[in-house]
Amino acid sequence: MNSQDRRETTSIWMDTQIMPNFFPLSDNLNVDVCIVGGGMAGLTTAYLLMKEGKKVCVVEAYGLASGQTGRTTAHFVxxxxxxxxxxxxxxxxxxxxxxxxxxxxxxxxxxxxxASEQIDCEMENLDGFLFAQDDPRPNVLRREIEAAQRAGLKDVALLEKVPFLSFDTGPCLKFANQMQLHPLKYLAALAERITKGGGLIFTGTHVTEVHGGDEAFVKTEYGHRVYCKSVVVATNTPVNDLVAIHTKQAPYRTYVLGFQIPAGSVPKALYWDTLDPYHYIRLEKGPSAETEVLIVGGEDHKTGQENHPEERFKKIESWTRARFPMVEDILYQWSGQVMEPVDGMAFIGRNPMDKDNVYIITGDSGNGMTHSTLGAILVTDLIMGRENSWEDLYNPSRISLKASAEFLKENGNVAAQYGDWVTTKPKTPLADLQEGEGTVFRAGAKMVAAYKDDSGDMHFMSAACTHLGCLVGWNNVEKSWDCPCHGSRFDCAGKVIEGPAIADLKKLDLLTEEPRPSKDLRL
Structure with missing residues (x-):
């Protein structure tokens, strides 16, 4: 099956590990620390704080690791x-x-x-190789090895090519002692250890408010409250922050294909190139002992700013088949969302312009598994009142003057997206819309998002993102509405699935597919 023929996107991790189920929060609760988000960052933070003797709870809007953690490729680097x-x-x-x-x-x-918890999660230490094939920048690897060694990575080595690969990568850098694992097997075990240690986990629990201070609490959509001494928001991008952090990082969609290959035909390692958009590669066990899965990702673009995201899968497939002639069928395809900070470093610590007991972990910059873990370590130290030498580097309130150009470029891009309110065209005949697809159209001064379900029924909702009013666009890969400003995402029916928005798209009661006067559109 070719990648363009597949519509569903399921990661290899979601397909090979069932996460434990938990009940939604159904009453008020008192704990030491409430953690919003049940992915790598949230569960690791809960585990570390539980080990410190804190009474913790995790609240997750959907299922554990159902967000970006389930869509990672799990490089620890x-x-x-x-x-x-x-x-x-x-x-x-x-x-x-x-x-x-x-x-x-x-x-x-x-x-x-x-090791200490005896978790079976396929963890392996292996080498990583960074190559610059087709990169027009001169001396990029030489500059990188010199900077990496100044940073203390003395064992980084410059090689003539990646050894044993089927294609000539040209010069590369070898980073020893990197790591990979099965992220959902790891987190399923971590969740079990958290609850055995007295921690509480609630899934299907959507948070609508976060309040810090002396009487800190987290409020859910059904009005229940978790009262606590500290709050940690670990939701990929903060859902408790309206503007501050979202001006300093940008959302990008990234794409992944999993190819079946003969076992042993590609040396087991982590591989990355330096292109923009770049590519990243690892291997995972296949459906039989004779096979493995070559996982290849990349082809990133700004969220909501690609009219044909399915083409990104075709580009990955073409890039891979040109370099790995042993690849066979495509077994998996999925996409994820990466938050790129303007100065390259994550935002971990006390939330800007908030009370001192509200913490965030965000800005993974493509290194979500490693960032999430170091974020959990840092936030745990801050809550426990311990000094941590990483605090200044990751301080969410930092001002990076040397990244001003990147800051202006990204925020200029965001401002430009509001021009869609002017340029979006009136509705074309909705009869032409295919089942399982959506479109945005103008109706007078209003903007409508329309989705045709598999039965041919139409669903109408406001196209204005409930975060800051940017117009969403249709993502035909994930069947979602994506905001091109700050990366909020909504399912085909308008239900919020990813922040910073916390409210669903407003539904519209349109009784006909024919054009209606704008006064009849109640946005």
């Missing part, structure tokens, strides 16, 4: 997606050293947890 020479430019040599040390510490922490 010191070879960061942002080049060390760029990190050094934005944060100085000391900042680059801290970045390297904190990511190494995160890998070590996962290894320690796996």
């Amino acid at each position: 010191t070879a960061l997606d942002d080049r060390f020479f760029d990190i050094e430019k934005y944060h100085g040599e000391k900042g680059a050293v801290t970045a390297a040390q904190s990511h190494r510490a995160a890998i070590d922490k996962v290894e320690q947890i796996v």
Whole structure:
């Protein structure tokens, strides 16, 4: 089956591990720490705080790891997606050293947890290779190895090519002692350890308000409250922040294909290139002992700013087949969302312009598994009142003057998206809309998002994102409405599935597919 023929997107992790089920929160509750988000960051934070003796609870809107954690490719690395020479430019040599040390510490922490809890999650230490094939920038690998070694990664080595691969990568950097695992097997075990240790987990529990201060609490859509001493928001992008953090990071969609290959035909390692958009590769067990799955991702673009996202799968397929002639059928395809901070480093710590007991973990910059873990370590230290030398580098309130150009570029892009209110065209005949597809159209001064379900019935809703009013666009890969400003996402019926928005798209009661005067559109 070709990638363009598939519509559903299910990651290999979702297909091979069932996560434990928990009940929704059904009453008020008192704990020491309430953690919003049941992915890698939230569950790791809950586990570490539980080990410190804190009474913790995790509240998750859907199922555990149902967000970006279930859509990762689970590379645990010191070879960061942002080049060390760029990190050094934005944060100085000391900042680059801290970045390297904190990511190494995160890998070590996962290894320690796996060993101490005896978790069977296919964890493996292996080498990683960064290559610059077709990169027009001169000396990019030389600059990177020099910066990485200044940051303390002394064992990074420059090689003539990635060894044993079927194609000539050209020169590459070898990063030793990287790591991979099955993220959902790891987190399923972590959730079990949290509840056995007295922690509480609630799924199907959508948070609508977060309040810090002396009487801190988290409120859910059904009015229940979790009263606590500290709140940690670990939802990929903060749902408790209206503007501050969202001006300093940008959402990108990233795409992944899983190809069946003969077992042993590609050396087991992590692979990355330096292109923009870039590619990243790892291997996973296949459906039989004779096969493996070659997982290839990349082809990122700004969320909501690609009219034909399905073409990204075709590009990955073409790129892969040109370099790995042993690939066979496509077994999996999925996409995810990456938050890219303007200066390359995550935002971890106290939420800007909020009470001191509200913490966030966001800005994964393509290194979500490692960032989530170091974020859990840092936030745990802050809540426990311990000093942590990483605090300044990841401080969410930091102002990165050296990243001003990137800040202006990203926010200029956001401002431009509001022009869709002017340029969006009137409705074309909805009879032409295919089943399972959506479109946005103008009706007078109003904007409507229309979806035709598999039965041919139409569903109408406001096209204005409930975060800051940007117009959503249709994502034909995930069957979702995506906001091109700050990355909020809604399912085909308008239900919010990803922040920063916390409210659903407003439904419209249109009784006909024919054009209606704008006064009849109650947005």
